Amino acid sequence: MRLRHHKLSCLTFCLLGCAFVSTAFGLDSAKVAQAKYDALKAKVQGGDVNIDWREIRLDAVVADVDGAFDWHEANTAGVAAFNAGDYEGALRKGQEIIQHNIANGDGHFLVMAALKHLGKQEETTKEKLIVDQIVQSIMSSGDGKTVDTAWFTVSTSEEYFVIRILGLKPKSQALVKNGAHSFDRMTVVGEDGKESTLWFNTDTDIELTRRVGES
Numbered sequence: 001m002r003l004r005h006h007k008l009s010c011l012t013f014c015l016l017g018c019a020f021v022s023t024a025f026g027l028d029s030a031k032v033a034q035a036k037y038d039a040l041k042a043k044v045q046g047g048d049v050n051i052d053w054r055e056i057r058l059d060a061v062v063a064d065v066d067g068a069f070d071w072h073e074a075n076t077a078g079v080a081a082f083n084a085g086d087y088e089g090a091l092r093k094g095q096e097i098i099q100h101n102i103a104n105g106d107g108h109f110l111v112m113a114a115l116k117h118l119g120k121q122e123e124t125t126k127e128k129l130i131v132d133q134i135v136q137s138i139m140s141s142g143d144g145k146t147v148d149t150a151w152f153t154v155s156t157s158e159e160y161f162v163i164r165i166l167g168l169k170p171k172s173q174a175l176v177k178n179g180a181h182s183f184d185r186m187t188v189v190g191e192d193g194k195e196s197t198l199w200f201n202t203d204t205d206i207e208l209t210r211r212v213g214e215s
Contacts (some may be wrong), residue, residue, distance in 0.1 A: 002005055013111070013153075027062050027204070027207055027208070028059070028062055029062075030062060030063050030064065031063075031097075033059040033060075033062035033063040034059070034063035034065070034190060036055065036056075036059045037056060037059035037060050037063050037065060037103075040055065040056040040059065041056070041102045044056075044102055044130075045102070049126070049129055049130050049133055050133075052079060052137075053103065053133045053134050053136075053205050054091035054137040054138075054141070054152070056102070056103045057123060057134070057137065057154050058154050058204065059103075060101045060102075060103045060104075060154075061154040061204065061208065062154055062204075062208065065101045066100050066101055067100075069100045071097045071100060071101065071104060071106075071107065072096050072133070072157075074093050074096050075093065075094075075097060075106050075107065075110060077093050078090045078092075078093030078094050078097070078110045078114075079110065080175045081093060082110070082113060082114060087114045087117045087118050087135050088114075088118070089154050090114040091110075091111060091114035091115065091118065092109065092111070094108070094109075094110035094111035094114060095107075095111060097110065098111065103134065105131060105134040105135065105158065105161045105165075106157070106161055107184070108127055108131050108134065109131050109161075109165075111125035112124055112128050112130075112131055115127060119175060120178075135161075135162065135165055138152065138158060138162055138187050139151060139162070140152060142199075143200075144162075144198045144199055144200070145197075145198075145199065146157070146199060147176070147178050147183055149199070149201055150183050150199035150200055150201045151198070151200050151201065152200075152201045153200045153201065153202070153204075153205075154204045154205070155204070155205055156184065156202070156205060158200075159198075159200045161199075162198075163186065163188055163198070166188075167188065167190070168188040168190055168196075168198075169188060169189045170186055170187070170188055170189075171187040171188060171189050171195065172186070172187040173185070173186050173187075175202070180201045181201065181203055182201075182203055182205075182206045183199055183200060183201055183202060184199070184200045184202050185197060185198075185199055186198045186199070186200065
């Protein structure tokens with residue numbers, strides 16, 4: 001079986017359907033975000049996965065914890081290894097990703113899948129819980145159906161992560177401005193071939209791009 005993201009059966013999303021507005025315009029400095037990220041990462045490494053995953057996701061991207069590390073390249077290599085039956089190789093790539101950013105959902109998903117095929121059930125269960133927590137931290141921010149209830153994501157990569165988790169395929173993407181806020185309108189296709197629209201708040205991505213331009 002080739003690796004691809006599926007709906008996770010044990011996810012119990014609380015789709016609140018309430019309006020959610022990003023506070024991206026009040027983002028911490030990279031130094032402050034790094035300190036917060038380090039504190040939350042230490043808790044996860046100590047076995048506490050019931051942290052504020054929205055906060056650590058945001059801290060990770062503001063602090064740019066990946067630095068020069070190209071996690072997309074590592075993930076591509078890991079998925080290729082998995083699909084070739086090299087589960088140990090896939091595991092190493094996934095672990096490399098989350099070593100740089102412990103809030104990276106794609107990295108945890110790769111590790112979870114590799115561990116499962118290596119027969120390491122206890123470790124698989126732990127990774128699955130983390131994946132669940134990351135996804136829920138995104139999907140509990142709204143229902144993704146409108147601008148007012150858009151899901152809050154800290155990067156475009158998170159948008160595609162959620163889409164894959166839901167078993168959907170992206171068809172098109174459009175940046176939409178609404179007042180002072182920015183959104184990605186994603187047209188997706190389900191397994192039945194039907195199209196639907198998902199909305200993601202992209203204030204964080206836009207604000208960080210602005211910061212880079214001013215630096």
